[in-house]
Amino acid sequence: MFFCCFTKAPQICCSWCWICWIVCGLAFVQSSEESNLCIDIYDEVGIGGGASGMSGGLLHPYSPKVKLLWRGEECWKESLKLLNVAEDARSSKSLDMVMPKTGLKEGDFIVRRSGLVRPVLSVKNMHMMNDNAQNCIASCRIESIHKDAAQKLVPDLCVPLDLAFHMPEAVNVNPQNYLEALYLACKTFVKSKCSLGISCKELNLHKESVLNLLELAGDYDAVIVCLGSGAAFLPELSGRLPLRMCRGVIAHLQLPDHIREDYPENSPSILSDAWLAVQGPQTLYLGSTWEWKSRNFSRHVPQEEASKALAELLPKASAVYPAIKNWTVKGTCAGLRAMPPLTAEGSLPLLGCVDEFIGGPTECKYWLFTGLGSRGLFYHALLGKLMAQAVLSCNEDLIPSELTSWKHRVKQ
Structure with missing residues (x-):
């Protein structure tokens, strides 16, 4: 066979x-x-x-x-x-x-x-995450934590509504x-x-x-x-x-050697309007954009598209992690999602x-x-x-x- x-x-x-x-x-x-x-x-x-x-x-x-x-x-x-x-x-x-x-x-x-941490940015977001926390599965808990606890996980994390959700097993x-x-x-x-x-x-x-x-x-x-x-x-x-096409751009960021405040080794990645996927103390990925109805398969991101994506992603990232201003963009990549109905x-x-x-x-x-x-x-x-x-x-x-x-x- x-x-x-x-x-x-x-x-x-x-x-x-x-x-x-x-x-x-x-x-x-x-x-x-x-x-x-x-x-x-x-x-x-x-x-x-x-x-x-x-x-x-x-x-x-x-x-x-x-x-x-x-x-x-x-x-x-x-x-x-x-x-x-x-x-x-x-x-x-x-x-x-x-x-x-x-x-x-x-x-x-x-x-x-x-793990992962998601700061609450809106009341609507808070209600849905509360529902998730109440129905969470035992092997991947969701804990609601206040600002002080969240900032112990990620120093300099912005928690505007004094509430975040922590997923330690994620x-x-x-x-x-x-x-x-x-x-x-x-x-x-x-x-x-x-x-x-x-x-x-x-x-x-x-x-x-x-x-x-x-x-x-x-x-x-x-x-x-x-x-x-x-x-x-x-x-x-x-x-x-019945697929909906959506192109997304992701940025690779690195912390320069002269910046001493590395991302803490055991700190969680961050979920928000933009996510920060931490790869190590000095490297992370930031994403992602959503360009609907695109047919562009190319992984290459032209300068104009990269600038537009960063103009969208960096403010979202800095809203929850202001220290992102110290990081340097090392490159971008993109691709086409196949979104189901x-x-x-x-x-x-x-x-x-x-x-x-x-x-x-x-x-x-x-x-x-x-x-x-x-x-x-x-x-x-x-x-x-x-x-x-x-x-x-x-x-x-x-x-x-x-x-x-x-x-x-x-x-x-």
């Missing part, structure tokens, strides 16, 4: 296309001992080469806009499991044995477990290191099974583009399209997916079998995994596992109906 996880890897911000396929791949290679699987991944720029490898990586199960995210506790727990898989792979001796050319370096973090993920470590985990698992003679499994990465899905007809038993917003530009799916359950990704959209010979079964928007890191683990189970069983019913209902709305 052959599977193809297909990702052309356009420059996409926070869509986590690589995480989509890598979770599918991990589930495939960990399938039944008797399964002989060959998994080919097509990606023209490599692991995390798009903007998915450059996102802020802030992971928590809450939103200031809805009381509870879809399957919040389940998604949270599955994400934590995969973070552990990545860290275990990173700490094992297989780093040199399996992937000698990996970009991972000793000392580079995969997960920064320092984490900050380094997406590039995480993706490389997950890929390493997949390769290591395949190698260990083959060496024991239990089953023959393959996982191959091809740095090639695929211009249309019918190119793959006849070669695979299943094709999974993990293209983020790029899925809407495939000829077979163009005009048929709004439903009664919130903005949910688009999953399911799309054979009926492809046309032509259907010798393989085509599946779609897209629309993760800005919450891909939260949804990726659970949905990747569900997708893999559905593909292996050739049974779309294993995917929750709220994730496949978009197809019925499209047909109407």
Whole structure:
């Protein structure tokens, strides 16, 4: 049996296309001992080469806009499991044995477990976060704290309404290191099974583009399209997916060496109208802008666009962290989000079998995994596992109906 996880890897911000396929791949290679699987991944720029490898990586199960995210506790727990898989792979001796050319370096973090803090800036924001705090899950608490306590967590933090919400168990993920470590985990698992003679499994990465899905007809038993917003530009799916395109710009800031007041080592990252994803005492990412209806995939940010983005982001950041004025902008990057439609359950990704959209010979079964928007890191683990189970069983019913209902709305 052959599977193809297909990702052309356009420059996409926070869509986590690589995480989509890598979770599918991990589930495939960990399938039944008797399964002989060959998994080919097509990606023209490599692991995390798009903007998915450059996102802020802030992971928590809450939103200031809805009381509870879809399957919040389940998604949270599955994400934590995969973070552990990545860290275990990173700490094992297989780093040199399996992937000698990996970009991972000793000392580079995969997960920064320092929590998140959200200062309250409006009464509306306060009411929603209070609802979140009252309904929080046990493994990721929300604590309401006053100004003094908040400023002990982050010196110089601005708390205008004398109230902030602290999520001590929330984490900050380094997406590039995480993706490389997950890929390493997949390769290591395949190698260990083959060496024991239990089953023959393959996982191959091809740095090639695929211009249309019918190119793959006849070669695979299943094709999974993990293209983020790029899925809407495939000829077979163009005009048929209810995705809203939104370009976002993220800035990389660094604290100059002559500034002695580093960002405290164990202080949380900051959530606000703009987020600050802390990478270390002297480096952080600031994001993000929202340019709706854009079709610009480019990761490159021209000077004019960069200036406009910084003019928007820096005032929002300084409103909660005035010390940002001491930091220097080292660069910017951008990408295109694939935002799913709004439903009664919130903005949910688009999953399911799309054979009926492809046309032509259907010798393989085509599946779609897209629309993760800005919450891909939260949804990726659970949905990747569900997708893999559905593909292996050739049974779309294993995917929750709220994730496949978009197809019925499209047909109407």
